[in-house]
Amino acid sequence: MNFSGLINDFGPLTVTGLAQGAIIALFALGYTLVYGVLRLINFAHSEVFMIGTFACLIVWGWFGLDQNSAVPSFGGMLVYMVIGLVVAIIASGLTALFVELVAYRPLRQRNAPPLAFLITAIGASLAISEIVGVATHRNQRGVPPVISARTVITIGDTHITNLQILIVVLALVMMFALDRFINGTRLGRGIRAVAQNPDSAALMGVNKSRVISLVFLLGGLMAGIAAVMYDLKIGVTRYDAGFMLGIDAFTAAVLGGIGNLRGALLGGFLLGVLQNYAAGLFGSEWLHAAAFVLLILILLFRPTGLLGESLGRARA
């Protein structure tokens, strides 16, 4: 163990962890939204994210950008960023809707048992990632330098880059917007109604199928943003990019209390930071092992996660 490493690099590890955590949190929202309404773990959500990481690359490619391109001007950067985000959001959102329509809705209409949903979830996940895997020859794709990461704030030994700030701010803004939507609008109230009592929601005139589609769409939207941030931060993507990060995101959702939106945010940031501390302490190869030991420990002591459920029925 390397305590001095952790102490010396505490600042940088925290900053890296927060940026990593922001991406995990945005990703985790999709798991928690769907679970809150359907009591279903949408394992294909990792592929919703992965599709987003490719979608923005493809569109940037249409503009002649590849990994060897020069960094665009500030104006160009802004334009590419917006285009990338919009396209990734659309692609991920549509993928999420597609998965719901093909893998879950038919089962729901036939009153299938929960186990059947689990199998189609894993099936949809594998099918999508394998299709992309074959199409890309399982090679990784480089990301064009749409934004050049440079230090904008320095506190002691801790350098904070513009990209890290962007990622964290974007995650917080999206989280705030989603929270306002769920808690402050008529449609959001419809979502909470279906989560808390589906039969009563129908008696109020809520169209359950539409609410379910909306929930998948919202989760896909957030995953699309996470996907662009991931591309810019990591610099490459691959057909299995969603797998490992998906497990992190799922962990974060459970950590915060699955079904609870704020819990996903808290769980994401916490997991990101703690993973980096663990990397500082034991070496970076221990990052994921530490994450899962943490998950087990938290579940032992707080089975409902840090904030418990709140979208769902359990708050009665």
Added chain:
Amino acid sequence: MLLELDNITLAYGRIQALHGISLTVGEGEIVALIGANGAGKSTTMRAISGLRPVAQGKIRFDGADITKMRADLRVVRGVSQSPEGRGIFPGMTVRENLEMGAYTRRNRTEIDQDMQRVFDLFPRLKEREKQAGGTLSGGEQQMLAVGRALMSRPKLLLLDEPSMGLAPMLIQQIFDIIVEINQQGTTVLLVEQNAQQALSRAHRAYVLETGRIVKEGTGNDLLTDPAVKDAYLGVA
């Protein structure tokens, strides 16, 4: 007729719950369904509101066949139910629960008027306005369920056991309010274990036994019917 059930059958899996129910509710009436536990009263209500698909038979409401219509669309047509067990949204405030009752409506002024009307009918709900539904007492939840059902401005109000779990004084009060709602122009179909109250307040009533209608008549007729007295009114 506002509502017409024609020979409805319904099964839960292999268990046949309704064996051909036919009944009518005319505009402006209070109609009661009475019967023992498991007679099929709540199942009949679920068939009318669309929570349960019927196997055979027809349901007509306000001139249209709604037999296969989704539950949420029946609300738009004017059917509103206060369900068995109240079905409160536990994590929403009292006001949000009432807002949910008006989910299909857009006219803010009218919704606010109706909210005020519900608060006038149930002053207790006004006091609890910002409290989570799940923290209310049983009686308060019952008021909330009835108030919420009114928020859609229904043509037909379905009330499933509105007196369940209430203190005797509250039972009187909730039936007074049901009559008041009816006099303000809402047709009511009522399921009750409390046959005495239901029959004395209803215009007409049906008696259910094991998924069949075995008797029908005016509230007063059934109140004085020896067989009904014997089985449901607990008269010695």
